[in-house]
Amino acid sequence: MSTYSFMDTQCSLTSDDGVVDLGYGAAVADEGITFAMAGDKNTMTMGADGEGMHSLHADNSGQITIRFLKTSPTNAKLMNLYNIQKTSSKKWGKNTITLNHTGSGDNHTASKCAFKKVPDYVNAKDGSVVEWVFDSIKVDMKLGTYE
Template identity: 75%
Template sequence: MSTYSFLDCAASLTSDDATIDLGYGAAVADEGITFAAAGDKNTMTVGADGEGMHSLHADKSGAVTIRLLKTSPANAKLMNLYNLQAGNSKKWGRNTITFNHSGSGDNGTASLCAFRKKPDLKYAKDADIVEWVFDAIKLDTKLGEYQ
């Protein structure tokens, strides 16, 4: 029997200006961390006579969404980094986000990441989660195997 647990998740954002822990222990929300490809890898074209072709795209871009509890100390670190990088184009788009799930061997690397925008902040009866979205020029993921 295989078992999944977020206890086995390690994630971090690194740049020239900071290293921020985003894995287990960083007050990650139940919704977790998402690595998502931005575009399709293929375009299928079918001609008038019914013959077709596939076009393989070199695009490896994507997005990483990190969802933290409102009370996570990582929010302040990310906001400070956002403000620093947004004020200097030489620092923008140079973050790397890595993820590793030791229980399965799953891993992901998002390179040349930029903050998409400041997160939306909601103040209500119950605290909300804070979603940080990063656009990545290169997104590489690998699924491991549960043992």
């Protein structure tokens, strides 16, 4: 029997402007961290005679979404990094996000990442989840196994 735990998640954002811990211990919300490819890897085209072809796309772009509790100090760290990077095209889009889950052997890397935007600000009765989204030009994902 295999067991999953977020406690086995190490995730960080690195850039020339700093390193921010995004994994276990950073007050990540229950909704966690998502790595998602932006486009399909294949297009299937069918001919008039019923024959078809597949077109393999070189696109490895994607989005990384990381959700923190409103009270997480990581929100301030990311906001400071955003404010530094938005001042210059030389700084923009040069972040790398890596995630390793030691329990399962999952390893994901997103390179050439840029902040999508500042998270929406919600001030309500209950503390909210702050969602940071990054666009990545190259996402490499490896799902491990529970051996």
